[in-house]
Amino acid sequence: MATRRKSHITWLMPLATAAQFFLPRWLLLPVVHLAxxxxxxxxxxxxxxxIENYRHIFGPDAPKELLKRTxxxxxxxxxxxxxxxxxxxxxxxxxxxxxxxxxxxxxxxLAKGKGVVLVTGHLGxxxxxxxxxxxxxxxxxxxxxxxxxxxxxTFNRYRSxxxxxxxxxxxxxxxxxxxxxxxxxxxxADRDLTGHGILCPSFDAYRSFPKGPAAYALKHxxxxxxxxxxxxxxxxxxxxxxxxxxxxQFEPSGSLSADIDNFTRLIASHLxxxxxxxxxxxxxxxxxxxxxxxxxxxxxxNRE
Numbered sequence: 001m002a003t004r005r006k007s008h009i010t011w012l013m014p015l016a017t018a019a020q021f022f023l024p025r026w027l028l029l030p031v032v033h034l035a036x037x038x039x040x041x042x043x044x045x046x047x048x049x050x051i052e053n054y055r056h057i058f059g060p061d062a063p064k065e066l067l068k069r070t071x072x073x074x075x076x077x078x079x080x081x082x083x084x085x086x087x088x089x090x091x092x093x094x095x096x097x098x099x100x101x102x103x104x105x106x107x108x109x110l111a112k113g114k115g116v117v118l119v120t121g122h123l124g125x126x127x128x129x130x131x132x133x134x135x136x137x138x139x140x141x142x143x144x145x146x147x148x149x150x151x152x153x154t155f156n157r158y159r160s161x162x163x164x165x166x167x168x169x170x171x172x173x174x175x176x177x178x179x180x181x182x183x184x185x186x187x188x189a190d191r192d193l194t195g196h197g198i199l200c201p202s203f204d205a206y207r208s209f210p211k212g213p214a215a216y217a218l219k220h221x222x223x224x225x226x227x228x229x230x231x232x233x234x235x236x237x238x239x240x241x242x243x244x245x246x247x248x249q250f251e252p253s254g255s256l257s258a259d260i261d262n263f264t265r266l267i268a269s270h271l272x273x274x275x276x277x278x279x280x281x282x283x284x285x286x287x288x289x290x291x292x293x294x295x296x297x298x299x300x301x302n303r304e
Contacts, residue, residue: 036076121190129229
């Protein structure tokens, strides 16, 4: 079987990291800001996908200028997020200087001696959040999407700077091992990558959400907490702010299959709420919008 050639961009990322050993963040920001604008201007396909996302979030009558302005800012946020992730080998433990992160609710749960399923979305800088938490000593295992052309290997180098453990989505044995070792099992759950999720209401349409977080939480009797790590524009404060919300309240019915579906719908509703608060920081380019929520629809979508 032919091996897909490594993306040329992955070769450039270590060079960008090396540059950040000599250049301060404030000096790089205008350059990266411009790179985000140029990406918005010339990457028509990805720009149109983001605009479609915002049409669902803001509603069909939203002004076109609002949709374009939000998509433009999303490209800028993505570029800055990459810059900060590439900076982690420079900062290492000092990566904690980049954010205010309220982990009060997480600490209360961990104090009870329980493991945790920590759920987040493709929001703000989710990879940097994991690096930040492991820099503070939290034993975090992140389930990650396998990306070809050298991307997974490259990203994992940055994710592991502060000893964050990464587990590919299909490796269920490693996921179970992380749970048994009382690590924080972290899953990005706003996009179904397996094709086995369930359709949930999402703004004015439906999208497929993964069942994994609910399934692991119910089978191992673990609480689910939702967290996010987003940009903030507050003078005198770090560039990011993060929060982990209180454990989701869900009462199982005794039917595991039905409980997984219902718990997944609850997770989806909370993620939608957070996305609506930070639309220009939701960085999903293939959201998989469907007008109706039937099994036939999701089957057809999975074949695309």
